[in-house]
Amino acid sequence: MSSARWIPILGLLAVLALVPGALAHHCTPGQSTPPGDEFSAQTIPPSPSPLAIAAFVLVPIAGLLVAVAIAIPSLHNKKPSEGAWLFDGTSYVWVPTKK
Numbered sequence: 001m002s003s004a005r006w007i008p009i010l011g012l013l014a015v016l017a018l019v020p021g022a023l024a025h026h027c028t029p030g031q032s033t034p035p036g037d038e039f040s041a042q043t044i045p046p047s048p049s050p051l052a053i054a055a056f057v058l059v060p061i062a063g064l065l066v067a068v069a070i071a072i073p074s075l076h077n078k079k080p081s082e083g084a085w086l087f088d089g090t091s092y093v094w095v096p097t098k099k
Contacts, residue, residue: 018048018052
């Protein structure tokens, strides 16, 4: 699970790949925009291609389907073990029945 801590960082990098100027605003609160620094057609990044939009939709869905496809066989092959939950003084512990 230690690799899950990288998910927010990777998400920010993915957003910055689409909108490279997202964090480039350099004005401080209360400061007016310097002359000649207005937005123009050249400062607005082009919209992403339909292929990129489709990839952003289909890649997470495909990853989810792969995870489910990996998980389902392991759930079917495992026989439920018989036993009981016993309290050992500090926590509950699963104790399988011996045959």
